[in-house]
Amino acid sequence: MASSRKARLYGGMDAEERRAERRLKLIDAAIEVYGEVGYRGATVKAICEAAELTERYFYESFANSEALLIAAYNHVVGHLHEEMAAAAAAGGDDSEARLRAALTLYFTRLKEHPKPARVFLLEISGISPAVDAVKLDALRVFSDILVPPARDPKGSDKGTAATLLSIGMVGAVISIALRWVSKHYPQPVEDVVVIAASFCRVALTEADRRQDLRLL
């Protein structure tokens, strides 16, 4: 009775597990292929071949190419953000130290994994509104890790200067990363971190300055 309701096992896995495994293989393959030819150049067929699966299984797990892109993006970025948050936390209370730690981890991973890097730096832009929304959300998380949002007693911050400061900061960091990656890492990680940090400091100190002004 224990297994009576389970689907038939193949390779020791039930239907669910097999499906999950195929899904994962497709995501890995997608990252690989995007890294080679870009999202736009990646056909369903090519991704399936790289995953050693047939188109059938593509549509089993994803409604269309865009869905796979989003899944791949979240897969990559999810891991990265977790690690960055952990690194930042290890930096203690010093916001400067936290920043350094998070950025160092970020650029280190970028260098270790060029193909995933391409996925979320390059391939993710301007595909569709749905994809853009996913990206925007990720950038917000990224920003909050680098410079945690100020304790704001009264409600929301939307549309204020603080938001634009975050946006600018993230824009600077991403652009630097993009260039660094596309030029094949000409500078050592530490140097890039220093430069990126100098832009983050703008957001940090400007936000404080404004906070101070408000408190006067």
Added chain:
Amino acid sequence: MASSRKARLYGGMDAEERRAERRLKLIDAAIEVYGEVGYRGATVKAICEAAELTERYFYESFANSEALLIAAYNHVVGHLHEEMAAAAAAGGDDSEARLRAALTLYFTRLKEHPKPARVFLLEISGISPAVDAVKLDALRVFSDILVPPARDPKGSDKGTAATLLSIGMVGAVISIALRWVSKHYPQPVEDVVVIAASFCRVALTEADRRQDLRLL
């Protein structure tokens, strides 16, 4: 004899002039259409209809959609950069004043012309290597207007920290612009300029600091 070798006139224009006019109409139409549905959503047909021309004339002036995108981009950005350079020049020798002037002009134009803004902020990314190259070049010009490159006695700067500083600066400004435009201009131009300028100042002062170090 004056006109003996000229092509037949239509509407008072010779063949060359008519062709140039159609080309321009296509560029204007493209900007319009890109602004509505984006580059990817823009079909040759739709652009031709907007231009009140038929597909035939599209291929008369452009080899393909991408060529038109590049032409439209250069059209928009060329003007903008000229104006920015002029504004900066009017700011005199004070690099801070020049920066303010150029940024103010930039964000003002962005607000006045949302559709062209879309073309070079949004539509231009990740189309193809050729388009990316055009964009990279434009960003370099943009950067040089905001913060003119330091007088560098010995040769090239490629791959150095100064380049990444420029890249970061431009990335910050563009990202801010993008957000501001896509949220329909929630803040007044002056406020956005202040924020953008704070990121540019990083490039300005960091570059100086490094220059000083080198001179010690």
Added chain:
DNA sequence: CAGTATTGACAATCTGTATTGTCAGATAAC
């Protein structure tokens, strides 16, 4: 006005890829 260059509308073709469907062979359950 007659004749030709030019134009505009639209049909025809071409290409590439997504998506669905078929079927024979492989694998596990009993």
Added chain:
DNA sequence: GTTATCTGACAATACAGATTGTCAATACTG
């Protein structure tokens, strides 16, 4: 070993848009 399920290869279809081609209407020239 027999049967039901699952898998892999690949064919059939669908579709969209780019690119080229046709032809009659129009605008100019002399």
